[in-house]
Amino acid sequence: MIHTVTITDTNEKYTCRGKQHLLAGMIQLARKGIPVGCRSGGCGVCKVKIISGDYQTKIMSREHVTEPEEEEGVVLACRVFPLSDISLQVVGHLNKAVTRNQMKNS
Numbered sequence: 397m398i399h400t401v402t403i404t405d406t407n408e409k410y411t412c413r414g415k416q417h418l419l420a421g422m423i424q425l426a427r428k429g430i431p432v433g434c435r436s437g438g439c440g441v442c443k444v445k446i447i448s449g450d451y452q453t454k455i456m457s458r459e460h461v462t463e464p465e466e467e468e469g470v471v472l473a474c475r476v477f478p479l480s481d482i483s484l485q486v487v488g489h490l491n492k493a494v495t496r497n498q499m500k501n502s
Contacts, residue, residue: 399478404447404485412478418444418451419473440488442473449482 397414401421412421419442440460446469453466456475470487 399449400481401478402481402483404483412482414478416477417474418476418478418482418484422473437472437475440472443470443488444473444476444484444486445470446476447483447485449484450479451482452477452479 398411399414400409401412401418402409403422408425410421410425412418422442437454437456437460440457443460451471453471454475454477456466456472461470461472473484
Protein backbone atom coordinates (compact mmCIF):
# COMPACT_ATOMS: atom_id res chain seq x y z
CA MET A 397 0.00 0.00 0.00
CA ILE A 398 1.17 3.55 -0.75
CA HIS A 399 0.87 6.31 1.84
CA THR A 400 1.32 10.07 1.63
CA VAL A 401 3.89 11.64 3.94
CA THR A 402 3.69 15.36 4.66
CA ILE A 403 6.70 17.28 5.96
CA THR A 404 4.94 19.98 7.99
CA ASP A 405 8.01 22.23 8.08
CA THR A 406 7.86 22.78 4.31
CA ASN A 407 4.39 21.47 3.37
CA GLU A 408 6.06 19.03 0.98
CA LYS A 409 4.40 15.69 0.32
CA TYR A 410 5.87 12.46 -0.93
CA THR A 411 4.67 8.89 -1.25
CA CYS A 412 6.04 5.99 0.68
CA ARG A 413 5.20 2.32 0.41
CA GLY A 414 4.36 0.45 3.60
CA LYS A 415 7.45 -1.73 3.22
CA GLN A 416 9.66 1.33 2.62
CA HIS A 417 11.11 3.36 5.50
CA LEU A 418 10.27 7.06 5.62
CA LEU A 419 13.85 8.11 4.83
CA ALA A 420 13.84 6.14 1.55
CA GLY A 421 10.71 7.98 0.48
CA MET A 422 12.23 11.31 1.52
CA ILE A 423 15.34 10.61 -0.53
CA GLN A 424 13.09 10.35 -3.59
CA LEU A 425 12.45 14.09 -3.26
CA ALA A 426 15.91 14.29 -4.89
CA ARG A 427 16.97 17.37 -2.98
CA LYS A 428 20.57 18.05 -2.15
CA GLY A 429 21.43 18.24 1.52
CA ILE A 430 19.12 15.56 2.93
CA PRO A 431 21.55 13.77 5.24
CA VAL A 432 21.70 10.03 4.84
CA GLY A 433 23.78 8.22 7.39
CA CYS A 434 23.92 4.59 8.29
CA ARG A 435 20.27 3.75 7.37
CA SER A 436 20.13 1.29 10.26
CA GLY A 437 19.14 3.43 13.25
CA GLY A 438 22.61 3.96 14.65
CA CYS A 439 23.73 7.45 13.60
CA GLY A 440 20.69 9.61 14.37
CA VAL A 441 20.89 12.04 11.44
CA CYS A 442 17.38 11.29 10.17
CA LYS A 443 15.47 12.25 13.32
CA VAL A 444 11.82 13.20 12.83
CA LYS A 445 8.77 13.73 15.00
CA ILE A 446 5.58 12.02 13.87
CA ILE A 447 2.68 14.45 14.27
CA SER A 448 -0.06 12.17 13.02
CA GLY A 449 -0.53 8.77 11.44
CA ASP A 450 0.12 5.16 12.24
CA TYR A 451 3.51 3.56 11.82
CA GLN A 452 5.70 0.66 12.81
CA THR A 453 9.28 1.02 14.01
CA LYS A 454 12.35 -1.16 14.07
CA ILE A 455 15.06 -0.95 16.73
CA MET A 456 16.93 2.37 16.84
CA SER A 457 19.82 3.62 18.93
CA ARG A 458 18.80 4.87 22.40
CA GLU A 459 21.78 7.19 22.16
CA HIS A 460 19.82 9.15 19.53
CA VAL A 461 16.19 8.48 20.51
CA THR A 462 15.34 7.93 24.15
CA GLU A 463 12.28 5.97 25.26
CA PRO A 464 10.49 9.18 26.41
CA GLU A 465 11.23 10.81 23.03
CA GLU A 466 9.89 7.78 21.18
CA GLU A 467 6.72 7.90 23.28
CA GLU A 468 6.31 11.52 22.06
CA GLY A 469 6.67 10.42 18.42
CA VAL A 470 10.36 11.21 17.93
CA VAL A 471 11.91 8.49 15.79
CA LEU A 472 14.56 7.88 13.16
CA ALA A 473 13.08 8.02 9.65
CA CYS A 474 15.23 5.08 8.54
CA ARG A 475 13.51 2.85 11.11
CA VAL A 476 9.87 3.87 10.56
CA PHE A 477 7.43 2.23 8.16
CA PRO A 478 4.06 3.88 7.48
CA LEU A 479 0.78 2.07 8.15
CA SER A 480 -1.26 5.12 7.09
CA ASP A 481 -0.70 8.65 5.81
CA ILE A 482 1.87 10.41 8.02
CA SER A 483 2.54 14.02 8.99
CA LEU A 484 5.97 14.70 10.44
CA GLN A 485 8.35 17.44 11.50
CA VAL A 486 12.05 17.18 10.81
CA VAL A 487 14.40 17.73 13.74
CA GLY A 488 18.16 17.88 14.32
CA HIS A 489 20.49 17.62 11.30
CA LEU A 490 17.62 16.78 8.99
CA ASN A 491 15.72 19.94 9.96
CA LYS A 492 18.60 22.16 8.96
CA ALA A 493 18.93 20.50 5.56
CA VAL A 494 15.21 20.46 4.75
CA THR A 495 14.36 23.98 5.92
CA ARG A 496 17.52 25.50 4.44
CA ASN A 497 16.46 24.33 0.99
CA GLN A 498 12.97 25.69 1.59
CA MET A 499 14.31 29.12 2.62
CA LYS A 500 16.33 29.34 -0.61
CA ASN A 501 13.16 28.65 -2.62
CA SER A 502 11.10 31.33 -0.82
